[in-house]
Amino acid sequence: MTENGSALLNVNNIEVIYDRVILVLKGVSFHVPEGGIVALLGANGAGKTTTLKAISNLLRAERGDVTKGTIEYRNERIEKLSAHDLVTRGVVQVMEGRHCFEHLTVEENLLTGAYIRGDKKNFSDDLDLVYRYFPRLKERRRAQAGYTSGGEQQMTAIARALMTRPKMMLLDEPSMGLAPQLVEEIFGIVSRLNEEEGVTILLAEQNTNMALRYARYGYILENGRVVLDGEASTLRENEDVKEFYLGLSSSGRKSYRDVKSYRRRKRWLA
Amino acid sequence: MEFIESVTITPFVMIAQDFPVFFGEVVFNGVLTGVLYSLVALGFVLIFKASGVFNFAQGAMVLFAALTLVGLMELGLPVWLAFILTMGAMVALAYAVELLVLRHLVNQPDIILFMSTIGLTFFLEGFGETLWGSNVKKLDIGIPDTPVEITGMLFNSFDLIAALACALLVTGLAFFFQYTPTGRALRAVADDHQAALAVGIPLKKIWIIVWSVAGIVALVAGIVWGAKSGVQFSLSLIALKALPVLILGGFTSVPGAIVGGLIIGVGEKIAEVYWGPAVGGAIENWFAYVLALAFLFVRPQGLFGERIIERV
Numbered sequence A: 001m002t003e004n005g006s007a008l009l010n011v012n013n014i015e016v017i018y019d020r021v022i023l024v025l026k027g028v029s030f031h032v033p034e035g036g037i038v039a040l041l042g043a044n045g046a047g048k049t050t051t052l053k054a055i056s057n058l059l060r061a062e063r064g065d066v067t068k069g070t071i072e073y074r075n076e077r078i079e080k081l082s083a084h085d086l087v088t089r090g091v092v093q094v095m096e097g098r099h100c101f102e103h104l105t106v107e108e109n110l111l112t113g114a115y116i117r118g119d120k121k122n123f124s125d126d127l128d129l130v131y132r133y134f135p136r137l138k139e140r141r142r143a144q145a146g147y148t149s150g151g152e153q154q155m156t157a158i159a160r161a162l163m164t165r166p167k168m169m170l171l172d173e174p175s176m177g178l179a180p181q182l183v184e185e186i187f188g189i190v191s192r193l194n195e196e197e198g199v200t201i202l203l204a205e206q207n208t209n210m211a212l213r214y215a216r217y218g219y220i221l222e223n224g225r226v227v228l229d230g231e232a233s234t235l236r237e238n239e240d241v242k243e244f245y246l247g248l249s250s251s252g253r254k255s256y257r258d259v260k261s262y263r264r265r266k267r268w269l270a
Numbered sequence B: 001m002e003f004i005e006s007v008t009i010t011p012f013v014m015i016a017q018d019f020p021v022f023f024g025e026v027v028f029n030g031v032l033t034g035v036l037y038s039l040v041a042l043g044f045v046l047i048f049k050a051s052g053v054f055n056f057a058q059g060a061m062v063l064f065a066a067l068t069l070v071g072l073m074e075l076g077l078p079v080w081l082a083f084i085l086t087m088g089a090m091v092a093l094a095y096a097v098e099l100l101v102l103r104h105l106v107n108q109p110d111i112i113l114f115m116s117t118i119g120l121t122f123f124l125e126g127f128g129e130t131l132w133g134s135n136v137k138k139l140d141i142g143i144p145d146t147p148v149e150i151t152g153m154l155f156n157s158f159d160l161i162a163a164l165a166c167a168l169l170v171t172g173l174a175f176f177f178q179y180t181p182t183g184r185a186l187r188a189v190a191d192d193h194q195a196a197l198a199v200g201i202p203l204k205k206i207w208i209i210v211w212s213v214a215g216i217v218a219l220v221a222g223i224v225w226g227a228k229s230g231v232q233f234s235l236s237l238i239a240l241k242a243l244p245v246l247i248l249g250g251f252t253s254v255p256g257a258i259v260g261g262l263i264i265g266v267g268e269k270i271a272e273v274y275w276g277p278a279v280g281g282a283i284e285n286w287f288a289y290v291l292a293l294a295f296l297f298v299r300p301q302g303l304f305g306e307r308i309i310e311r312v
């Protein structure tokens, strides 16, 4: 973790407080290298969404505030910028729970992503590119987004973010509520976007198994702290991760003592 | 017995008597008031959709715009210049509202935003009168006011031009919303603030745009109303008529505001002329509210209230 200089995004020891009193992130640090796929893992309420919103600056709209630490994107401090500023700099978030514009058609949804890039232009090239990755959306382009399926809505949300021409995409639980096959399809598209379009991905997921298959590096959050990090392949083999996040364990049932040792280690890591 | 007859039979006999000429005139008169209601309701809907704020000050904006226009004309400016300057004033007002009010109240409960628009109402009424005085002013923007006969019906040329202008404005706005990128962004913000922020749509700019549009709509309503009945404090009460229009048309629907306004405008004129004698007149004053109340029982989301999409 010393090559911070080459990272696209550096999050250094940030603390986030909601409503001026609720301390949610208690010193989170991590790095995302240019062109990488990094996963933020953790259970409900661990602080994944809060972390992503701190970066994209959607936090303020929820009365959250980064009170300590720094966030640097391309060596520029970005904590004080607006969400709009970040999107213009190429950082876009796809929110948890899809958030399509329900009363707009699928294509109108996509075009809202191009809004920041000017009123005048015609975005048919961008639409073509997006439809190449999401052929299903092309079929549904005239449908009202509120009436499309969950998978189509998730695709619309990602495609809409793609229309902003991002350098970095923050994906918040893209697998949520989708059938395994669809999750597979969406992760496949995301990793193609990463390879072919060079979009750096920061992925927040509860679905540890899927996330670790596509990400190269992972951080595990618990209670607003990073408790473990490492190469995806290493994390996949880690006994604690297997037990607590992948739902597997090599030695059958674990004894209470093992759990306790994990707790101890967590505390130490925190 | 006589009363029942005067309610159920006489009006229809009257309608039939000199149909379609007199009836046509009554309907057109209703359309003109209706378009005005539509305009004011439209101002409400725009702001409500884009910022979730129920703008109590819409009526005060009508008064303020009309006062400013008359005031500038009394200073000796030509109509067109006064109009442009007033439009500028309404845009400036939109900036001020964003800068001084909305910006500081984001994420506060709706009721607080609503209260702040009540504050704005008092400010606009007071400020307008301080600036331009509180006596009733005559507004003459130079549109001829002569009788015109079309297929046997008598109309007033001012009314015709006003109705046409309002219709054009409304059509233009509908087009703006449906087909321009900014209109699309406005609809996006109305649907989901957070998601709009996430794709980089600048909410502050959107708010300024909707408040400006609402201000300009208020100006047009103020001109038409003011030219007919003088520019005075009661102009701000026109907003009260917009409320039943909103209930009828739905708070979030642009077409609803337009159609709702027309229904109420035409409905109350017909009721007044034909049913008025039976109940001793003044139906116009309460017709809209009774209609809205009845409507609340049948279709609380309004005629065109956006369907709340719920997938299961």
Ligand SMILES: Nc1ncnc2c1ncn2[C@@H]1O[C@H](COP(=O)(O)OP(=O)(O)OP(=O)(O)O)[C@@H](O)[C@H]1O
Residues within 6 Å of the ligand: A018, A019, A022, A024, A042, A043, A044, A045, A046, A047, A048, A049, A050, A051, A062, A063, A064, A096, A206
């Ligand atoms: N707007 C808010 N105001 C107050 N507390 C909040 C707010 N949003 C989140 N929290 C709290 O912050 C903590 C972390 O929430 P967050 O949404 O970041 O978790 P998460 O890891 O994304 O969880 P999930 O997997 O369920 O999405 C939770 O305890 C939550 O209750």
Ligand SMILES: [Mg+2]
Residues within 6 Å of the ligand: A048, A049, A050, A096, A172, A173
């Ligand atoms: Mg979350």
